[in-house]
């Protein structure tokens with residue numbers, strides 16, 4: 001591993017918690033260069049909802065590349081983009097009666113967030129953004145300004161402004177009625193809060209530690225935004241593409257955001273790709289006003305189209321995810337009961353679950369013990385106190401059970 005240590009920046013992080021050299025991957029498994037297998041409950045931080053090298057996506061990709069089809073094209077028209085937009089329209093937007101324009105920003109989640117924030121400001125002529133405690137939206141300066149984590153914010157090196165944090169659902173323990181404070185600030189001309197352009201929210205905070213917003217809280221937020229003429233941005237970068245069950249994580253709350261950010265699993269294959277979905281009447285960009293070299297990367301569009309056609313033309317995957325939600329919840333509850341002194345909390349939705357420990361040290365030890373046993377599960381939350389479980393949505397029941405039992409073993413070893 002010398003070359004990594006001597007040449008790669010010290011900013012590297014995942015390799016520190018999983019200090020092996022990975023080489024191959026298939027389905028729910030990664031293999032290191034010595035051939036040892038690791039069950040993947042990390043899935044590229046949510047970028048591999050359909051597992052590694054999924055054959056239903058790999059086949060069209062190899063066909064595409066094998067015929068010298070176009071790889072790089074910025075935002076030119078291509079056949080791959082036409083097929084993707086057609087599939088996205090037919091399979092995702094029309095059945096949900098959603099009339100979004102699709103913007104291809106740069107390839108990462110933060111690019112989608114930056115595009116959403118810029119557009120919200122352009123449309124409204126206002127600058128402020130409402131954010132929520134423990135939010136995570138990415139590392140670029142705009143995305144960082146709406147992110148909660150102090151360590152990451154500290155890396156900005158400049159003041160992060162034009163964002164006002166509000167309590168996320170349940171963070172005041174139900175002692176204050178939802179949105180009492182925010183409603184008061186927005187309604188009172190003397191509050192000192194300039195009318196914001198938008199509110200940005202994750203329906204389930206992933207990096208924040210699997211904090212699940214209740215549907216009624218999300219509906220309350222959507223209603224508040226509507227009443228005060230504030231745009232609602234849902235950042236579905238990590239929880240979209242079926243992670244919580246339906247394709248969009250906000251569907252179960254019955255809300256329709258003005259702008260939606262997607263990335264991570266939208267390409268389906270782990271390729272960089274991001275989208276900003278824009279309510280049609282808000283699409284007032286000038287041509288090229290927001291651009292970037294790596295937009296609409298064709299191999300990603302090919303695998304994204306295959307993922308939509310394979311998994312979203314019916315509700316089989318969504319139902320399977322909800323069934324596995326119950327399976328993970330039951331295993332987590334049994335696990336929490338088996339270590340009564342630890343005040344272990346289990347929370348999640350769909351196939352995004354967290355085991356919340358009292359402190360980050362314990363959670364870190366569980367993650368390390370899981371790794372020793374052959375299971376990848378990272379930690380999240382402001383103190384790293386939550387062991388985060390994001391198994392592939394396509395995992396087999398036996399692999400899921402094996403992963404859950406390795407996790408139980410890791411918890412028992414540590415606790």
Ligand SMILES: Cc1ncc(COP(=O)(O)O)c(C=O)c1O
Nearest residue numbers: 108109110136137138235237238
């Ligand atoms: C909700 C959310 N938004 C934005 C991002 C940033 O995405 P990227 O790291 O691809 O820029 C992430 C990354 O974890 C995320 O979870």
